[in-house]
Amino acid sequence: MGNLIKAEFRKTLSLKTWWVLLIPLVLLGFGFSYVWGLLTNNFVNYIGGSDSDLIFRRVGIDVSKLPVGLLSIAHGVNVAMLIPALFGVFALAGEYRNKTISTTFLTAPNRLSALSAKMITYIVWGVLYGVVSFAVAAIATVVSVDGSHLPDVAQWLAAFGGTILASVLVTLFGIGFGALLNNVTLAVVLLLVYFLIIENTLTLVLWSDTTVLGAILPNGTSNGIVGGIAAGAFGINTLNLPPELSNGAQYLVQQAAGAPGVVSWWASALVFAAWTAALFGGGWAANQRRDIT
Secondary structure: OHHHHHHHHHHHHHOOHHHHOHHHHHHHHHHHHHHHHHHHHHHHHHHHOOOHHHHHHHOOOOHHHOOOHHHHHHHHHHHHOHHHHHHHHHHHHHHHHHOOHHHHHHOOOOHHHHHHHHHHHHHHHHHHHHHHHHHHHHHHHHHHOOHHHOOOHHHHHHHHHHHHHHHHHHHHHHHHHHHHHOOHHHHHHHHHHHHHHHHHHHHHHOOOOOOOHHHOOHHHHHHHHHHHHHHHHOOOOOOOOOOOOOHHHHHHHHHHOOOOOOOOHHHHHHHHHHHHHHHHHHHHHHHHHOOOO
């Protein structure tokens, strides 16, 4: 198994994909965190010195103590998670496209060993992408958010751990998605369209009828891991928003936290892990018998 894992790392490092994808990850993660940091920081400073502060205090929110830096981190990390998902797509689907899958399977004792080595390798890559994602989001947050609104030590650690967990899961999700479709181009296009457009549109359009789509669908639950940590710091979830808030205001509040419809970070992690297991397991099963000639 050790030699198979080494071979997997050599294959990924011999290609440009791993570092090329780091470029949009850094740009997206830093950019979104920086912009959200500025917006939330300025907004909190504004309402903290206005009559609006009284409204927030009525629903139990002390504006002066809001760690809005967590919102900045959540938005930067969540958009950056698209990159390890795309990286995962190339794990198996890319090998079929490049016709290296035959060598991969034929040099291993069996396909189970080859796929297990690939899974372990990409878990490590998921951790590495998670570290970079958190680092750029954290830097952007520190630059754009006042010190009084930054997370405390426990919140920093929670956000870091959530980012690593989310990155590993989305990487494995991407592997399963690509393995099932067995077509890199189709998998990349569908994954981007679904995560960026389809699910977000469904959540928004159906919000007046149901607010739990974000708690059960893949994009919402992947975002809800770190977004749920941010939302939890504000006491926000689908089940306990103050009744004074209108339906539209509830959506905006949760969207600001990066987790519309999410109940808690751990629930999001469990649901998204189930999605990941289903896709990864399906891709694993499909590749046990797929023709490699």
